[in-house]
Amino acid sequence: MSTRLKPKLLSVMKTYNKEQFVKDVIAGLIVAIIALPLSIALAISSGVSPEQGLYTAIIAGFFISLLGGSRVQIGGPSATFMVVVYSVVAAHGTEGLLITTILAGIILILFGLLKLGSVIKYIPYPITVGFTSGIALTIFSSQIKDFFGMNLGAVPTGFIDKWKLYFASFDQIQWMPFMIGAIALAILIIWPKINKKIPASLISIIVTTALVAFLKLDVQTIGTQYTNLSSSFPMPSIPHITWSKIETLLSPAFTIAFLCSLESLLSAVVSDGMIGSKHRSNMELVAEGVANIASGLFGGMPATGAIARTVANIKNGGRTPIAGVVHAITLLFILLFLMPLVKMIPLATLAAVLIMVSYNMSEWRMFKKLLSAPKSDVVVLLSTFFLTVLFDLTLAISVGMVLTSFLFMKRMTDVTDIQGIEMNDDDDDLELLDEELKEALSDEILIYEINGPFFFGAADKFLDSIQSLQGPSKVLIIRLRNVPVIDATAVHALNLLHDNCQRSNTTLILSEVNDSPYKVIKRVGLVREIGRAQVCRHFDQAIARAKEIVKLH
Structure with missing residues (x-):
């Protein structure tokens, strides 16, 4: 095309x-x-x-x-x-x-x-x-x-009124x-x-x-x-x-x-x-x-x-x-x-x-086939159909698009996963650290990973997960290696997290930020606020920075 x-x-x-x-x-x-x-x-x-x-x-x-x-x-x-x-x-x-x-x-x-x-x-x-x-x-x-x-003269425009007239005028x-x-x-x-x-x-x-x-x-x-x-x-x-x-x-x-x-x-x-x-x-x-x-x-x-x-x-x-x-x-x-x-x-x-x-x-x-599709698609299909028939096309398309957008956001929110990573987890990157270092870091560093699009639908989910953290820590690492895109609401969530970290004397480190999200957080000034040294492209850089902060180097 x-x-x-x-x-x-x-x-x-x-x-x-x-x-x-x-x-x-x-x-x-x-x-x-x-x-x-x-x-x-x-x-x-x-x-x-x-x-x-x-x-x-x-x-x-x-x-x-x-x-x-x-x-x-x-x-x-x-x-x-x-x-x-x-x-x-x-x-x-x-x-x-x-x-x-x-x-x-x-x-x-x-x-x-x-x-x-x-x-x-x-x-x-x-x-x-x-x-x-x-x-x-x-x-x-x-x-x-x-x-x-049928000699009915003007027929009502409404679907139900139209059929009422047809049934009442069967003798015509x-x-x-x-x-x-x-x-x-x-x-x-x-x-x-x-x-x-x-x-x-x-x-x-x-x-x-x-x-x-x-x-x-x-x-x-x-x-x-x-x-x-x-x-x-x-x-x-x-x-x-x-x-x-x-x-x-x-x-x-x-x-x-x-x-x-x-x-x-x-x-x-x-x-x-x-x-x-x-x-x-x-x-x-x-x-x-x-x-x-x-x-x-x-x-x-x-x-x-x-x-x-x-x-x-x-x-x-x-x-x-x-x-x-x-x-x-x-x-x-x-x-x-x-x-x-x-x-x-x-x-x-x-x-x-x-x-x-x-x-x-x-x-x-x-x-008929679409009636066997996922429930969200069936809702959109039937809503658009009945609104077209009973009301008007403009309303049907508008509601259909809004419904689809909300359902899409819900699906993307479900896809986006926020999980904590323990130092004893099975992770190829964590395997690079020796056992003594893992034990030393486990009390001082918390690591969280976001998987999927980080946007307004997932921002609340992210903040709820972070707020459930237990115990004090000197460093919080947020791994973003599986985040392809980020929006303004997600940036705001990171800002709120940074403010919370400052109040609790915890250093926030963003690790493995992809090109597209990095451009966004740099443009809105988040890189400057967190500090360039705390925004790392690789996990080993993030760990090295964390070691400096907790004075284990």
Whole structure:
């Protein structure tokens, strides 16, 4: 993985040829066909008009391919942040969504410029599976109304309230839309087993749209639900941005930027493994940022690199960003010239498409496996999952990260061991001392060893262990040979120990301090306080210094 801020397109064009161009065009056309129903369905489920999903796929898809750090990434609207988008639209309208999308784009550019591309991927897996599964369940819940053709008007946003309404409105089910949705879902499940080249979503749309049109079935379509669909491409415009709106929308913008970073970089990693390439993570984030700003200016939604579309691109021969550009141009052609056909697509079919998306992203097998993981990971997994479903994604990720951090600190504290060393212990270094010297030193010197990271989680443990010392001693040696890192709290604990030693006329010696901890204690002035002679790089030096102090030399 490279961190260079150079678009991948500039690199691949050096060796580009006609044969690859043909493959990229074919892959781009196929991916556009896959992206069409997804873009429309995600837009409708997010509370905006269908063409806004197409604007997003066209504009964001174009810029992600043009400027991105991956050879094969395909960008567009994603189910991952559909829940966040819906809540923003419900609370702040379409203008609020455009501002949020632009803010998310700015944050993504900052992520890239600050070179956070490699850091963002270090998100604990239980959190990723937890919120992904939670989003999948939420998406599935949002499709019940259209799949069963229920005339319910506005559906509550809350998960429990939504399902209460569904169960109370069971008599509202219309069997014709349900049959169309069921046929579409059956095709989505069965078709890939018959033919993997032609997208199942395309077949399901063609079959169900033809059934509704030719048989004149009483089924809601995109055209009947959205009568004022535009087939023209919008001019860019800047929404009315105020400081109060920025303060309100910054939180969902950060959530979208985080999710966008996570999904796009995971997609890039997956695609690297499939084509034997290396993406440029920070350039990818900058491109995602530019794409989201452009999407917001053209009236679109948030966008990211999508794993499913990227994999489809690879499997159909796409190997350069040209495939992504072709995908965007194809969708633009459909918007401008084929919108009358798009209006005929049944809403139940789009619901079936998203139900299939929710199933694929649910990762239920991995969810089940993680339930057998250590209890701390299970707590993080279930907390993130239920908070995503019952409350919101921002809270779920925040709590998940805080929980993970605390549990990590607990694990590191458990790993860090503080133990006293007696002069008659089995220790290779102590074997170097003769028995007479050991006996003489045993009454005058105490030796303690810290094993593991010495940080704020282990500082109290250290002080408690030291306070349990019995009897007076002239020298206290703290061996730090197995301490790879030290933090400010641990340094403070050593300071407190030094003060206690001074009050009891005991000399504190730090032995075998590694380079990283030594830099820290020197920078904060602890070496000067203890005395340079009392900070030893080797154990024999520490013993020699102790002998001087107890006058045994």
